[in-house]
Amino acid sequence: MDSWGEEKHEECGVAGIASKKGDKIAPLLYRSMMALQHRGQDAAGLTVFNGKLETRKGLGFVNDIFKPEDMEVGGSIGIGHTRYPTSGRITIAEVQPFIYQNIAIAHNGHIANGDSLREELKEQGFEFSSTADSEVLAMLIAQKKGILNGVRNLMDKVDGAFSITALVDGKLVAFRDKHAIRPMVYGENEEYVAFASESVALDVNDIPYQGEIRGGEVVVWDGKLVRSRLQEGTVRHCMFEYVYFARPDSIQNSVPVFEVRKRLGEQLAREHPVEADVVIPVPDTSRTAAEVFARAVGIPLEEGLIKNRYIARTFIMSTPEKRRDAVRVKLNPIRKVIEGKRIVLIDDSIVRGTTLREIVKLVHGAGAREVHVRITCPPLRAPCFYGIDMKTYDELIAHNKSIPQIEKFLGVDSLGYLSIDGLKKAIGLPVCTGCLDEEYVTPVAKKLAKAKKDEKLGCG
């Protein structure tokens, strides 16, 4: 299900581009941010360096924020950001890029020890102007003299996931945490050097994808590209990028997302075949996997649920009525495809289960004889501390419910989740599975998970 559904959000898309010939970079940043719009629709901003840092930013869609005159701003290096708020509504002060002294920073991820770092910095006399993690990150860079020392200081102190593009001392900088949790690709041709959360942000500017920023690596563009590995760690890419977030036409960690989605469908068919008449993808993310699943089990695929493409804003769905309305406005079933048939719905993941339950009701309402659900992600059982908006155990239906209980809640005849082994096999890379099995790769996330559990049990 896509972002309109269950409010599972990625915290941001980032880009950084330099023109080797001194051309204005703002129009390219704009196009990259358009390509990363799916990673954040609440706000966007860009900062260029033209002797000084100049920023344009606003709330809403990229398309609505920037005016033609914003593209005229001079500067041949710059960074851009699209974002979702991590909690509540955001103010313009929290929209990135964030500026601190001579540093502009665009951050994708989440700092698990952000609060304690903030306190430490306050004790050292740093004054904060926002609640944004990016301000903490910029200050950690500013604490040391020299870009590499500043970034090393940040890497040494921060627990969590960060993929960052920055302008520091008039240079374009990109780096990634040592576990390479959040993505960061690199592209280059004769005219440009670029870094971004996904390769689609390079494609849109015809800058060829050249590879990845490695975990613990920092790259500085100063007329030439200088790459330095400051830290090494166990690599754990976020599995959710492949399952749900990234665009299917993106490459991440040298693996095309589209290929992974096909393998997810193949593996799901192997693990949970079903006798039925029609396979229907829940639009849009699961479509690729659904096609492969249908072929593998020998059942025709039909587009039985049609999505209204013109409703892009995320709904605030605090009540069951609002959630039902959101599904009804967004999706319409095709009765002719569904009536009297045994249906297999393919979806990418289940968070609360409330939206999927409404979809199942829609399918029943259109006359389905049986409804079977197959999910390309294993059960989400634990919070994420690395930048995906699943913060508590209670919001996750699979945390304390068995498969039969979830089947009952959804009102389906059968439910099959992909296994963790199947997921790992389909992705073919070392992945983070913290939200599936609580195997968090960093110590603070482990502690936070334990604290949340104890709190839930009333032990602390």
Ligand code: SF4
């Ligand atoms: S905990 Fe889950 S959502 Fe968060 S980074 Fe790890 S795999 Fe991704």
